[in-house]
Amino acid sequence: MFHRVAIIGLGLIGGSIGLALRKAKAAQEVAGYDLGRGVSERARRIGAIDQAYDVLPDAVRGAELVVLATPVGAMRALLQEIATAITPGAIVTDVASTKEQVVQWAEELLPATVSFVGGHPMTGKERSGVEAADEKIFQGYVYCLTPTERTCATATSKIAALVEMLGARVRFLAPAEHDRQVAGVSHLPFLASIALVNSVAASPTWGEAGQLAANGFRDMSRLAAGSPTMYRDICLTNSDAIVSWLDEYIATLQSLRESIAGDRHDLSESFVKAQQTRLRWQASYERME
């Protein structure tokens, strides 16, 4: 499928792509680079890459495919840095959670001979880091690709073939539409979780009340434990869509609040609607898994 692939950023996703490429023998050589001390060597030991590099341009040089699997906050500097080392005609893809900003940087910073195909695998795990890498984490999940009119069609179909090799299902979306949809189903949820935790913990009785918190609170607060850096990067690169979803959410809460304060009849309707939506979604999600 590929002669030489370079994976930049060897965390959960980068490591898992490396493992999948190597197990499927889809690349003759997988080169890896990670800023973290010892990370690329550990990635090599678990079989996620063939060769660990200490110098970024060396990893990228000669690769026909470069996979950027770093946090979105590192992406701009990374694109600048690889721009001079990258082989003409190479394809670059990324796995960041927001796309419009990343695609814009890539099209601005990479040489015209290089094709960029934005990507976002809709998968994850509680654990992070290359040690948690698992070539099966993509299987059955949606993997968004966001080519633009500037992306060459061959590059897009090669990345689509890579996604299929990973066992994921390709979904093509314009970058802005991706960001808007993901802001609702992925970014709004983590902000709702963070606001919940900060609201209840601000109370002077939190020490006591926290001991009354049970499974409902556990589920609703889980996302609040995620990486603050990753969350901030997402907010910085997708602020318009996120702000608009937060406004929707606040309006929905405000209307629930009025119904509860007024013992109004439409409360049950809201609860029934949410229950039915959730049950339908859950059924399709389980079918997908």
Next chain:
Amino acid sequence: MFHRVAIIGLGLIGGSIGLALRKAKAAQEVAGYDLGRGVSERARRIGAIDQAYDVLPDAVRGAELVVLATPVGAMRALLQEIATAITPGAIVTDVASTKEQVVQWAEELLPATVSFVGGHPMTGKERSGVEAADEKIFQGYVYCLTPTERTCATATSKIAALVEMLGARVRFLAPAEHDRQVAGVSHLPFLASIALVNSVAASPTWGEAGQLAANGFRDMSRLAAGSPTMYRDICLTNSDAIVSWLDEYIATLQSLRESIAGDRHDLSESFVKAQQTRLRWQASYERME
């Protein structure tokens, strides 16, 4: 421990209390009643009660302990109905999620010879109904008791002993304080989940976006699938505390929104604070389990 116990309402909690009483041989006879067709007979078959009753006063008559394990919405009518049949000197306890209103009804409707001890086990399961009953679901969890100055001390200690027999940890709280704390850690979370589901599903692109939703959305929407009737009953009997927590939550979200819209520095601080609070809470919760 008890000669005759009557359990009214044989769902997950009522059934589990029955199983625990019978397995620990803590009652000579466990009588059971449920409005649902065939429910008390099924409860008898799985060993949650000794004797199934079709007529509520018959179940209650002669019992020294009556456990009310129905939804809070049924509680007022139930208290009225058992008031005439109940044996003088009996103890009544309940397991409803809100306490101030229930305690007020009980003290108003039950005869003066009867002691009411409000209770709320902080446990649960995804599945409901007597088939999901399990005597171990209380083990390690907090079980709130809300005696008032009108509750006789002997009744309170008998119910505390029952809670310990269930393997739970007694927490004494005034009814209003219970309702305020639980509104934050239990009622606000389900409303946050319902509002999230209704917000994202109101979008014309929900059909597509729902397929991008992954584990984060799954966790944050789980509570929205809960019983609309139970949620409505909780809101009706705890509206003041819930409205005040919703106001806090909306204010926190509004402030996050301003930080994101303005790319403000305090965003990271909010995320770090939420992460630390959640990690600390999780550690104490796991210790407790």
